Amino acid sequence: MNSKSTRLFFIDAMRAWAILMMLQGHFIDGLLDPVFRDRENMVFKTWLYFRGITAPVFFTVSGFIFTYLLIRVPQKGFDNPRVKKGIRRGLQLLLIGYLLRTNFVGLLSGHIYGSFYLVDVLHCIGLSILAVIGVYLFAVRRKAFVFPALLLGITLVLFLFEPVYKQWSFGFLPEMLANYFTKANGSVFTIIPWLGYATVGGFLAVLFTKFKDFKYLYPVAISVTAVVGSALIFYSSSGFVSLFRLTGIELFHMIQSNNYLFIRLGDVFLVFAVFMIIRKFLTNPTILKIGASTLSIYVIHFIILYGSFTGMGLYRFFKYSLSPSVVISGALVFMVVCTYLALLYNKRESEIKEHFTLALDYSKLKAGELKLILSPIARDLSLRAKAAWRRFSRIRQ
Numbered sequence: 001m002n003s004k005s006t007r008l009f010f011i012d013a014m015r016a017w018a019i020l021m022m023l024q025g026h027f028i029d030g031l032l033d034p035v036f037r038d039r040e041n042m043v044f045k046t047w048l049y050f051r052g053i054t055a056p057v058f059f060t061v062s063g064f065i066f067t068y069l070l071i072r073v074p075q076k077g078f079d080n081p082r083v084k085k086g087i088r089r090g091l092q093l094l095l096i097g098y099l100l101r102t103n104f105v106g107l108l109s110g111h112i113y114g115s116f117y118l119v120d121v122l123h124c125i126g127l128s129i130l131a132v133i134g135v136y137l138f139a140v141r142r143k144a145f146v147f148p149a150l151l152l153g154i155t156l157v158l159f160l161f162e163p164v165y166k167q168w169s170f171g172f173l174p175e176m177l178a179n180y181f182t183k184a185n186g187s188v189f190t191i192i193p194w195l196g197y198a199t200v201g202g203f204l205a206v207l208f209t210k211f212k213d214f215k216y217l218y219p220v221a222i223s224v225t226a227v228v229g230s231a232l233i234f235y236s237s238s239g240f241v242s243l244f245r246l247t248g249i250e251l252f253h254m255i256q257s258n259n260y261l262f263i264r265l266g267d268v269f270l271v272f273a274v275f276m277i278i279r280k281f282l283t284n285p286t287i288l289k290i291g292a293s294t295l296s297i298y299v300i301h302f303i304i305l306y307g308s309f310t311g312m313g314l315y316r317f318f319k320y321s322l323s324p325s326v327v328i329s330g331a332l333v334f335m336v337v338c339t340y341l342a343l344l345y346n347k348r349e350s351e352i353k354e355h356f357t358l359a360l361d362y363s364k365l366k367a368g369e370l371k372l373i374l375s376p377i378a379r380d381l382s383l384r385a386k387a388a389w390r391r392f393s394r395i396r397q
Helices: 009-031 042-072 081-100 104-108 121-139 146-160 191-210 217-247 250-257 260-277 285-291 294-306 314-318 324-347 349-396
Strands: none
Touching (some): 009 042, 009 260, 009 294, 009 314, 042 081, 042 121, 042 191, 042 260, 081 294, 121 146, 146 260, 191 260, 217 250, 217 260, 285 294, 285 324, 294 314, 294 324, 324 349
16 A cells, blocks of 8 residues: 555454454354353463454544544634534444444333443444544644644553542442443443543554655554554563552552553554555455444344344343354354445445335325324314213213
8 A cells, every 4th residue: 555545444454353353252252151161271262362352453443543534634623524523423323322222122111221321332432532522622723742642641541540440439420421431330341441542543543644655654653563562562561560669659550460451552553563564455345345334233243143122132042052163153154144234234325214214204194194084083082072071960960
């Protein structure tokens, strides 16, 4: 890929890889029999490690793509069309996140299940987009370094103080809001610390935009991300131990005892390096379409696997019950089916929306016709009921 190209194909490919890894990860984790979850088994241990990379990569790439598109536009502040699009997108992701956790069968019986209020990937990415927009609007009229500095600063604060705020219950907030900050009630993801991966993605997007015309952009970017990633994976824990011994600050010891955020960030940097190295082989149209269809893929996988809207998903029937051979084969089929349906939907999205609009208009029309038919009947029944009540009242008197 030419460094002067405005399209970063390796980013689309990373997003495609992350969503496919998420599909197989959710399928295997949800359906594999616990008897086969042997953490001493090298195959399972390797799969588990790479599964842990998926979400950090997905959040980082989401932050990168949105910020990259946001700052490419010459207009500033609210004049930037990407601001309004981003606000709509963020709110849309929040809405879809709640819809996917809605059980309409229960809703029809007047019952809202507690899982509706739990926070997942879409909620956090939606809020992350809104947060990046907020930082952008705050920094847009200030010096150029303020925006990337704030993005990086947010990541460092969220990652460094995670051992502190993860102990908070957030009981002073209504449970629906508390679920955005604590996993105590069952939320899968929380905005803190996961916003940190989106903001570091935004920080990287600013750097790529600033140096997009630099002749040696990719050799330098590959070298830097590989070195920083390796350092975070292999030396960040010992570094925090050294800082604790040097300063006596307990926070550094607390970080070292569960240093997953910085290690996973190192994994993200290494994934960036690998995809930049092979970027010339990542221009296949199908790969790029998959990378651009992550929302559709996510929604479809949620419906099939977890039974959104009806509660009748694979998870309900096969939870923790499949053998490795069956679950691996099933995961491959699941990936293909979800991806195919998403690509098919995106190809015919405008046609589907048009049919949906026509169906909605038709239902409104029929409802109006039904109202016209039933109105005279209702009036007649009302008059008859009133007359009957008057006769009954006279008889009683």
